[in-house]
Amino acid sequence: MSQFAINLLFVGTSFALYIAIAIWARAGSTSEFYAAGRGVHPVTNGMATAADWMSAASFISMAGLIAFTGYDNSSFLMGWTGGYVLLALLLAPYLRKFGKFTVSEFIGDRFYSPTARIVAVVCLIVASTTYVIGQMTGVGVAFGRFLEISNTAGLLIGACVVFAYAVLGGMKGVTYTQVAQYCVLITAYTIPAIFISLQLTGNPIPALGLFGDHVASGEPLLAKLDAVVTELGFKEYTAHHADTLNMVLFTLSLMIGTAGLPHVIMRFFTVPKVSDARWSAGWALVFIALLYLTAPAVGAMARLNISELMWPNGGISGEAVTTQQIENEAEYDWMATWQKTGLLDWEDKNGDGKIQFYNDKNEDLQAMAAEKGWEGNELTKFNRDILVLANPEIANLPSWVIGLVAAGGLAAALSTAAGLLLAISSAVSHDLIKGALNPNITEKNELLSARIAMGVAIAVATWLGLNPPGFAAQTVALAFGLAAASIFPALMMGIFSTKINNTGAVAGMLAGLTVTLVYIFLHKGWLFIPGTNSFTDADPLLGTIKSTSFGAIGAAVNFAVAYAVSGMTKPIPQEIKDLVESVRVPRGAGTAQDH
Amino acid sequence: MSDNSSNDAYWKANVRIILISLVIWALVSFGFGILLRPMLAGISVGGSDLGFWFAQQGSILVFLALIFNYAWQMNKLDIAHGVDEE
Numbered sequence: 001m002s003q004f005a006i007n008l009l010f011v012g013t014s015f016a017l018y019i020a021i022a023i024w025a026r027a028g029s030t031s032e033f034y035a036a037g038r039g040v041h042p043v044t045n046g047m048a049t050a051a052d053w054m055s056a057a058s059f060i061s062m063a064g065l066i067a068f069t070g071y072d073n074s075s076f077l078m079g080w081t082g083g084y085v086l087l088a089l090l091l092a093p094y095l096r097k098f099g100k101f102t103v104s105e106f107i108g109d110r111f112y113s114p115t116a117r118i119v120a121v122v123c124l125i126v127a128s129t130t131y132v133i134g135q136m137t138g139v140g141v142a143f144g145r146f147l148e149i150s151n152t153a154g155l156l157i158g159a160c161v162v163f164a165y166a167v168l169g170g171m172k173g174v175t176y177t178q179v180a181q182y183c184v185l186i187t188a189y190t191i192p193a194i195f196i197s198l199q200l201t202g203n204p205i206p207a208l209g210l211f212g213d214h215v216a217s218g219e220p221l222l223a224k225l226d227a228v229v230t231e232l233g234f235k236e237y238t239a240h241h242a243d244t245l246n247m248v249l250f251t252l253s254l255m256i257g258t259a260g261l262p263h264v265i266m267r268f269f270t271v272p273k274v275s276d277a278r279w280s281a282g283w284a285l286v287f288i289a290l291l292y293l294t295a296p297a298v299g300a301m302a303r304l305n306i307s308e309l310m311w312p313n314g315g316i317s318g319e320a321v322t323t324q325q326i327e328n329e330a331e332y333d334w335m336a337t338w339q340k341t342g343l344l345d346w347e348d349k350n351g352d353g354k355i356q357f358y359n360d361k362n363e364d365l366q367a368m369a370a371e372k373g374w375e376g377n378e379l380t381k382f383n384r385d386i387l388v389l390a391n392p393e394i395a396n397l398p399s400w401v402i403g404l405v406a407a408g409g410l411a412a413a414l415s416t417a418a419g420l421l422l423a424i425s426s427a428v429s430h431d432l433i434k435g436a437l438n439p440n441i442t443e444k445n446e447l448l449s450a451r452i453a454m455g456v457a458i459a460v461a462t463w464l465g466l467n468p469p470g471f472a473a474q475t476v477a478l479a480f481g482l483a484a485a486s487i488f489p490a491l492m493m494g495i496f497s498t499k500i501n502n503t504g505a506v507a508g509m510l511a512g513l514t515v516t517l518v519y520i521f522l523h524k525g526w527l528f529i530p531g532t533n534s535f536t537d538a539d540p541l542l543g544t545i546k547s548t549s550f551g552a553i554g555a556a557v558n559f560a561v562a563y564a565v566s567g568m569t570k571p572i573p574q575e576i577k578d579l580v581e582s583v584r585v586p587r588g589a590g591t592a593q594d595h
Numbered sequence: 596m597s598d599n600s601s602n603d604a605y606w607k608a609n610v611r612i613i614l615i616s617l618v619i620w621a622l623v624s625f626g627f628g629i630l631l632r633p634m635l636a637g638i639s640v641g642g643s644d645l646g647f648w649f650a651q652q653g654s655i656l657v658f659l660a661l662i663f664n665y666a667w668q669m670n671k672l673d674i675a676h677g678v679d680e681e
Contacts (some may be wrong), residue, residue, distance in 0.1 A: 073652035078624045081655045085620045087614045088662045093669070191647050207652055212639025220642025238643040240632060248625055255624075275673065278666035285662055296651040496610075556608050584606050585678040 003337075003399050007146040010403035011410060014184050015161075018414070021177045022165070028559040040175055042276045048175045049267040053080075053284065054291055055131075055416030056138020057186055060409050064387030070229075070237035073294020074296075075251040078471060079480075081252070081285060081292050083258020084486075088281030091259055092268040094495045095435075096277035097582070097589045101269060103262045103487060104431040110494040110583075112576055113502035114436055118381035119509050121431045123486035124262045126513065127479050128420045128427075129457055131261070134475035134527070135162075135417040136465030141385045141472070142413060144341040146406040151341050155412050158413070159462040164416040168456075175270070178419070181411040186290055187482035192392040192401050193294045196301045199395060205449060206297035214304075225300055226438025228307045231316050233359030237300065241546040250477070253551030257480025260488030263416075263423035274586035300389050309394065310357035310379060316368075320354040320378075334393030343383035344390075350375040350394035384471050421454045427455035470548075477548040478520055485512035485554025493562055495584070499576050500562050503569045508562030516554030523547035608673040612668050616661050623649055623657040 001009075040048070043048050058080065064075045104124060108117025136155055139162065144154030197209035201221055214224040225237045232454050235241050258264065267275045267284070311329065313319045326332040326346075338344035346355050350373055357379040358365055369376075369435070389409050392401045429450035434441050442450070486509050491509070493500040500508075523540060524547055525532040537546040545553070582588065627635060631645025640648040673679035 020601060060672070071647055071650060073627060074647075078628055078654045081658050082620060082624050085616065085661050089616055089665055210651075211643070211648065213641075222642030222647075224642070226642075238647050241631075244629065247629055251624065251629070275670055275680065278662075282659065282662040282666055285659055289659055290657055293652055303647055480664050581602065584609075585602055586673055586680050587678040589680055 001399075003402060004146075004148060006399050006403040007406045010407040011146055014180075014407040014411060017180055017493070018165070018177045018411075021180055024176075040270045040272075042271055042280040043283050044175070045267060045271050046285075047182045047287050048178040049264065049284035049409070049413040050287035051178035051185065052419040053264055053288060053416070054182075054185065054266065054412055055476065056135050056142070056409070056413035057473040057476035058288075058291060058295070059189060059268075059412035060138045060141060060388050061134075061385050061471055061476075063295045063298040063302065063391075064384035064480070065471065065473050066296055067303040067387055068382075068384055070235070070300075070303075071240055072242035072247065072378060072401055076477075077292055077296060078494065079251045079254025080258060081288060083255040084281055084285040084288070085257060086259035087264070087268075088278055088285075091265060091488075091491055092277040092281050092497070093274045093586065094583045095265060095491070097274050097286055097584075097586060098134060098266050099269075101266075102426055103213065103265050103491070104427060104429055105435070105540075107490050107494065108431070108435065110576065110579065111500075111502045111505040112573070113506065116490075116502055116506050116509070117431055118436055119491065119506050120487065121427045123482070123509055123513050124427045125457075126517065127257075127260075127482040127486065128262060128424045129461060130418050130482060131476055131479035132417060132424075132457060132461035133464045134472045134479065135413050135420070136461050137468040137587045138385065138409070138472040139319065139413045139417065140382070141271055141343065142389060142406065142409040144343070145338065145386070146410075147442060148337065148340050151343060154341070155462060155465055158410075159458055159465075162414055162417045162421070163458050165414060166281060166454055169251065177417050181415040182275040182287060185408040185411040185415075186287070188404045188411070189291050189298075190294055192395065192397055192405060193298050193301075195397050196305070196391070200276045200301050201303065202456060207293040210297040210300055221304070222300065225304050228304060228315065231364040232307060232311075232357065234360030237303065244542075246544045246546055246549050249545060249552045250549035253484050253549055253555075254477060255479045256484035256488045256555050257482075257551055260483035260486070261480070261490070262427070262483075262487065263419040265491075266423060266426075275591045276563060289293060298388065298391060302387055302394060305394050307357075310355065316358060321355045322354050323348055324353065331396045333380065333389050337393070338386055338390055341386070343381065343386050345381035346379045349378055355379060355531070390472070417458075421457055423533060424457045425450035425453040450552075464528050467528070467530050469528045474548060481516055481520065481548060481551025481554065482513065485516035485549035485558055489555050489558035491561070495580065498572060498580050499566055501566045501569055501572045504562040504564075504566030507565040508558040510559075511561040512554045512558030515557050516550050519550045519554075520547045601676055602678070607677065608672055608676075609669065611616055612665060612672075616665055619657065620661060624654040628654050 021373045060077050095106055104117050104120035107120040139158030140151045140155030143158040144151040193206040194204050197203055197206040201209035201212040202215050203209035203212045212221055217224050222238050230238050271277050272278050278508045310321050312321055326335055355378045358377055360377040367398050389405055429446050433449050434446055490505050490509050523533055523535050523537055535541045540546050627646055628650035635645040638645040
């Protein structure tokens with residue numbers, strides 16, 4: 001059977017499974033559509049949260065970003081897991097106690113203001129839509145590869161599948177489907193990692209293999225990797241090169257953003273009890289950690305494999321791989337398949353029949369290059385987002401593993417896209433239309449408007465996904481910045497302070513969102529339209545602070561403005577103080593009430 | 596609901612656990628993983644140093660411990676202050 005047929009079989013079977021579950025658990029009432037009737041066990045909920053959370057960014061993109069940058073991209077690892085600590089300690093139990101369906105409902109009630117609710121909805125839609133753009137980027141890569149078509153065609157097909165899939169079921173369909181998706185994606189991620197770890201280090205656990213010895217050379221794997229990449233003129237893998245301030249702010253933005261993302265918070269509304277919300281966050285992180293502890297090993301080992309494949313004869317002092325080898329040898333097949341997606345390319349610039357891969361911007365290598373007649377790096381294009389999907393092919397693993405990874409990558413992108421679309425649609429139909437514009441809307445029309453909102457969101461995200469503002473994980477990082485600057489501070493102050501009033505909260509959210517959005521647009525283009533930016537992340541407006549790191553500053557602005565404005569306006573009424581008191585204690589958390 | 600003074604004590608105890616947890620949270624990630632990495636450079640862990648290990652593995656493991664510890668401590672605290680769910 002050809003690789004293409006195997007991929008199709010794995011992807012087809014996994015899709016049939018998800019759709020079967022979605023139909024089986026098809027949502028009936030609005031309560032089931034949003035929150036699965038609150039009957040979800042903490043472990044199940046944790047697993048579904050993990051699938052919801054680990055998107056194309058985590059599965060497809062993150063290890064690639066770590067592979068090509070090394071230590072400096074550890075921010076993704078710490079940021080996307082550290083946020084769960086904030087979520088579990090600062091938000092989840094209290095929001096569950098509050099007992100409504102959406103994040104904006106809490107903000108609207110706590111700050112006794114329909115305006116606050118609408119502002120929260122706007123923040124939520126902006127952050128979630130940005131997030132979906134990142135997912136669509138990943139979906140395009142995955143579909144492009146497994147259907148062996150261009151990235152753009154893959155993106156368009158992927159968009160149709162995501163839409164059909166999210167409209168089919170509500171949260172309940174999504175909850176149980178996501179458990180299935182988690183199982184598919186974690187198997188798909190760890191199996192190739194185990195194979196590769198065994199090949200390179202003899203240790204079946206990739207996280208331990210990363211710190212183990214490289215079997216072929218006998219040196220520690222990381223020391224070997226550092227030696228190999230510096231020889232090719234790249235920066236040392238394990239060393240700290242990034243600007244420290246930017247790295248700290250970036251990590252913090254990802255952490256706060258994690259705790260402020262509505263589709264993740266919504267998960268904690270679906271557990272039966274307050275104490276379950278606390279455990280649930282822990283279980284979610286257990287399932288997430290399985291992937292996150294493996295990802296740095298995947299990145300490092302892939303980087304080593306690629307470097308050695310391009311220089312199969314004793315490193316850079318030997319001979320580079322020949323174009324004949326690339327065309328004829330089985331272990332280079334992946335290069336031809338990925339070339340079709342337009343995300344990988346090479347060019348024999350000096351016509352010597354070999355492909356030299358090195359850092360041609362490194363001055364130390366230029367003398368050697370001139371002497372040997374090299375005319376620049378010939379592996380001209382290597383999109384970071386293809387690394388995880390190409391990894392089993394690069395390591396020459398059996399074809400069923402490659403099929404499994406294709407299915408896993410799609411599961412990751414689909415599950416998150418569906419969760420985000422649900423968050424967007426509930427924000428529009430439940431908070432905006434039912435909560436503010438037309439409180440008498442029928443249940444049927446509410447569900448209809450939810451589905452229309454999903455359609456619009458995915459159309460916008462697909463259109464922007466054709467020209468994404470960065471690799472999948474970087475675009476997603478922008479969404480985190482927006483959530484960090486707008487939603488998280490409002491929720492936290494709502495629970496931990498009895499000083500913040502309606503005006504303060506609204507002013508804070510608007511200030512945080514606006515300043516962050518403007519900063520991002522200044523660097524990435526207005527509405528992410530390419531060419532409309534005034535600055536770049538290579539030379540940012542404020543010192544070394546990149547647009548992806550600005551969320552933490554936006555959050556600080558939000559807190560400061562909220563406190564200042566609240567201090568100047570009327571204190572909060574007694575009944576809201578009572579509401580805050582009651583949210584703080586678990587006793588009396590019944591089932592959710594709709595209103 | 597129990598009386599206000601007990602609720603206040605419960606809340607103070609909760610905030611205290613949160614603060615301690617967040618200090619550890621920041622120490623392992625921003626501290627050991629980034630800012631204090633040069634100080635830990637002498638402790639080698641499999642081809643790199645302890646700071647690198649914390650940045651790519653250790654911090655995640657500590658985060659897990661923090662969340663489960665919090666859930667466990669809070670469940671005890673809920674019962675001690677009589678505010679647990681029946």
